[in-house]
Amino acid sequence: MRFPLSLYASMTRYLLEKKLRGEERFPLVLMLEPTHRCNLTCSGCGRIREYHKTLHEEMTLEDCLHSVEEAKTPVVTITGGEPLLYGEISSLVEALLARKKHIYFCTNGLLLEEFLPRFQPHSRFTWNIHLDGTEKIHDQIICKEGGFRKALAGLKGAKKGGFRVSTNTTVYRETNVDDLEILFQELTEARVDGILVAPGFSYEDVHQQVFLTRQEIMDKFRRIQTWAKRFPIISNPIYLDFVTGKRFLQCTPWGNPTRNPQGWKSPCYLITDSHYGSFSELMEKTDWEHYVSGKDPRCAQCMVHCGFEPTVVRQMTGKDLLRMIRWNVDV
Ligand code: SF4
Ligand code: SF4
DSSP states (O other): OOOOOOHHHHHHHHHHHHOOOOSOOOSSSEEEBOOOOOOOOOOTOOOOHHHHGGTTTBHHHHHHHHHHHHHHEEEEOOSSGGGGSTTTTTHHHHHHHHTTOOEEEEEEHHHHHHHHGOOOOOEEEEOOOOOOSSSHHHHHHHTTHHHHHHHHHHHHHHHHHEEEEEEEEOOTTTTTTTHHHHHHHHHTTOOOOOEEEEEOOOOSSSSSGGOOOHHHHHHHHHHTTTTTTOOOOOOOHHHHHTTTSSSSOOOTSSSSSSEEEEEEEEEEESSSSEEEEEHHHHHHSSSHHHHHHSSSSGGTOOOOOHHHHHHHHHHHHHHHHHHHHHHHHHO
């Protein structure tokens, strides 16, 4: 199975509750960034550039837990920065598991081996390790020699220790799809539980030449989509139809809201027009229709998974649901 059954059960229960209450706009996954500090300076990273003046600021553990209570999502992605650098990281994970949350823990993997003894495997906890290519290419992107080997050692150590492990690959303009095929083969042999692959984000604070246009995204993803049965790819098949140009989806910017030391980021994970002090303010004050319409010039080339994967849930038909169930077990 690509995703644990317990995650499907929690998400289905949550969606039914929302439907019964007649709520139209609600989040699915909280993107929690307790710190933006990082031990890398990757060429395509917007976070460390956008927040360079406040990298020293961290959310308190209380703030993190309050944000989780506000958003009420069944899934929390802990990201950053490098969240292993967050002072209260073990307590945060423990507290979220105690609240029955499913956790995806995004890390560049450099510190993973060292930190593994501080965590316990859990069916609702998944390490999500960022790997953008095979050794030479990944090290070039993250601007650190030896980074790939360290992350892979962490990945293998986590698997050996009984953890669920997935990987996250960003596709840039320079990405060679042949290289990704070799990487995904290696990750499949290392028995990763899932491979997430998505186009690079057009962060406002990063040089735009690294990122793909919609046409370039479609060209690269047409081949990647054919690998769904060879490798445990967990990017949603309907989202993959979108990034290959077979289906149109509107953005759902409220689907994966981001909370960081500056507040609730509006409107989405990528672009920042405001930060709000509370989740309800974010939902009430953001002009969602403006961003959903795609008329904002910054949205023109965007196909990012955190904006469009939640749309799969919003626009899902009965046929889509059957396809998703088959896809989850068919690997
Ligand atoms: S590891 Fe992540 S947060 Fe750190 S610089 Fe790279 S992309 Fe940015
Ligand atoms: S399309 Fe959606 S996710 Fe992409 S930049 Fe616009 S609002 Fe953000």
